[in-house]
Amino acid sequence: MTTVLVVDDEPQILRALQINLHAHGYTVVPAPNGTTALAAAQTQAIDVVVLDLGLPDMDGLEVIAGLRGWTEVPIIVLSARHGSHDKVEALDAGADDYVTKPFGLDELLARLRAATRRSGAQTEEPRVETAEFTVDLANKQVFRHGEPVRMTPTEWSVLELLVRNPGRLISQQQILTEVWGPAYAKETHYLRVYMAQLRRKLERDPAAPVHLLTEAGMGYRFAP
Amino acid sequence: MTTVLVVDDEPQILRALQINLHAHGYTVVPAPNGTTALAAAQTQAIDVVVLDLGLPDMDGLEVIAGLRGWTEVPIIVLSARHGSHDKVEALDAGADDYVTKPFGLDELLARLRAATRRSGAQTEEPRVETAEFTVDLANKQVFRHGEPVRMTPTEWSVLELLVRNPGRLISQQQILTEVWGPAYAKETHYLRVYMAQLRRKLERDPAAPVHLLTEAGMGYRFAP
DNA sequence: AGCCAGCGTAAAGAACACGTAAAAACAAGC
């Protein structure tokens, strides 16, 4: 199921999109302004964002910037302006697509499909395996030597973030903001606690980890 | 350098795009029809495709399908038709973006940037190699003879700055302000300490560096 | 030749980051 965050200040349009997109199989998260949009994007798993540029509380470009600060989620911009300049600004701010009003529903649906196809193509990797354990991303399950291992929600979030970026160094800040939220960006101690728990559950020798590595002062890295 | 495959049957437009895109730093591979376009895409490394739908030899949708059969390269469609139906068809066939004529050059450039940004984020792995070591910018990892080398945060910052500007002379002030902050612009001794550490880790003979060079009185330079 | 500013190297204490265990606070289900 694809979840769409729809941001529009006009209640009728918001409602119309909600109904129509839902009818076509999408889960819709509505947001009437930029603040709630950014909040919703942080608390829920959003697959694609549909954003009207004309918002009451903040500039649409700020919303794009606020999202692009931490996520690669596709953003489709809606706007009444046909001006070339507006398009350029929105796309350069980080938007993926630009649709001018009035637009047909089928066009929006096609652009949604294009956006999710793109992002889906890069992230669809159901299973990640190591010598010691296997992570099933799709089913949110972890096996060690074939036996299922229980994970708490927080443990899973941390593990998933690392495993989805094999080999890449992930900074503490990035983990904290993605798992706990931006307000927790400095609670680096949480990470030590949870990394220890993950290692206790997944590493042969938790004191000498092979797959969940620490790079002192820099962050953590998952080595396949 | 980004390479763009431009497919258009009108020689003037093809030529105009070629000149303008080249002026903005793109390498342009021109193709007047679908057959040459598909052939060119197979033989050369293409980063993004700009495709006019009205081609003499085959339907534009066939070209999209022909490309999508084996590559994920971003495709931007140009078309004179404003009809919603055409857009839907092109996007569903696998195009990434749809621009209706007439369009401004700055809009096309913005869409090109958006397309390459997307694909560049997922596929391109910025790696810098020398005879002695390899620096993986994306994963923040350094290898020497295939073996990973640990870097402290400060060591990495200095190395990254130099490696991202291969061959260029970087002044001491520039390194100090970028890594330690403007207040440290005169702590040139820090640099000597860290350059020594980097050379000890990465150079065959740290006393006679080959890649991390000192330009006395001026700054430092990374030679690939 | 001798001076000296800039550079390279080594080593040590201070400051900071990390790992671990266990207790306290919190939430959800029955």
Place this chain on the structure above:
DNA sequence: GCTTGTTTTTACGTGTTCTTTACGCTGGCT
């Protein structure tokens, strides 16, 4: 309202990194 599982605190020992100090070397200049 109790139980159970999870998250957040607290405490402390260890390890790593940064900064500072000390000293030797080089190459240009007088």
